Amino acid sequence: MTAGVDHLVVGTASLEPGVQWLADRLGVAPAGRGRHHRYGTHNALWNLDGGTYLELIAVDPEAPDPGRPRWFGLDRFSGPPRLVHWVLRRPDLDAPWAAEHGRPTPLTRDHLAWTLTVPDDGGLPVDGSGVWPSLIAWDGAHPSDGLDDAGLALDRLVLSTPAADSLRARLVAAGLVGHLGNRVTVTPGPVALRAELRTPGGPVVL
Template sequence: MRRNQAQQHHQQLTRNSTSRKDTWIAVHVSVDHIVLPHTDLNFAAQLVANVTGIAPSGGGSHHTAGTRNIIFPLGASYLELVTVDDHIVAAGHPFGQLVTAALDSCRWAAGWAVAGPTDPVRACTLERAGVAVSVQGCDEAAAAPDRPFILERPSDQPFPGDTENPTELTRLVVTGPDVAPLALPPGPTELVRRPGPAAIESFTLARPGLPPITLNRDLWSTR
């Protein structure tokens, strides 16, 4: 069943994609959230709030992963600011490894997630304050942040991105050695894949009544 779903998603993206000389563009991709790492979580949260005009809402410690996060809700998606609190614990958990790899490599963005079914054999649990999700592919994403990891959230669990003041994630630009189409769930975000070292290049937010804003590696140098 999952194999058929993946094939359907691939066909959907193929129908909604445009090939260009050096760019492969897929529209209507659903991004659950984007992970932004920083060694100083409070500083990063204040900076993101100043730059985007979005107020943080929620977050906490992932005790089994050695990480801690702050959530910036967008509505259909969200930004997850995250840091490592316990490097020993983080080294033993795929999500902790993802965040550690990004910090060690000075990446402005650690990865991005799509919602979908996970494999119980390959997935692991990520918990904080009574909230638990299943994640898969964090180890692969640590080496290739242009590719998403998968997150499965219980149907009765609130979505962290819910907000009365939504901001649309309109575009996500990634670079990687392979620009072939990915089998991803359809959604509102345009995914742009370009040849280059594996990385998240930028993403664009559309704020009600305000000009769109594009965030990239210069975010953490903003004052």
């Protein structure tokens, strides 16, 4: 798969209340669920468009301690569910700057296999804001292939950061040229991450 927005990450302190909150916002129930034994987390998934999906993720209270920091800063997550991060898909993770986004970590779940950059401290990459993406490369099947199409789509991902020029240059270098100024917008300003979605009930902003 070519470079693009792979998925959005919504954090929640507890999965089931988060599922209810997000399903109410989107007007659509999740199309899939899963567990990540290596990191002691579980999730629910919604299909967006064009090989993109939305992931709601939380610490799994039934999982044993993973013996390592959980990804996406979930060990420190508190408060209501919210969009915390996004993941950029690349065919490979061998760019010299990729290590700045975390350690490439091979992972599997059921029939899925992928490599994701994960910082050693389990936090969000580069500056901890969630605006700079994690990088992912899939080996074969993609999660969106098995998720029902419920009429959801990502219209625009807006990334605001004081380091806008640096982030924009990094995304161009990552191969996201076709999305910049269209699906992905990088703007200078205070750190903020916003996803504009189309749903069966109308536009929704996360």
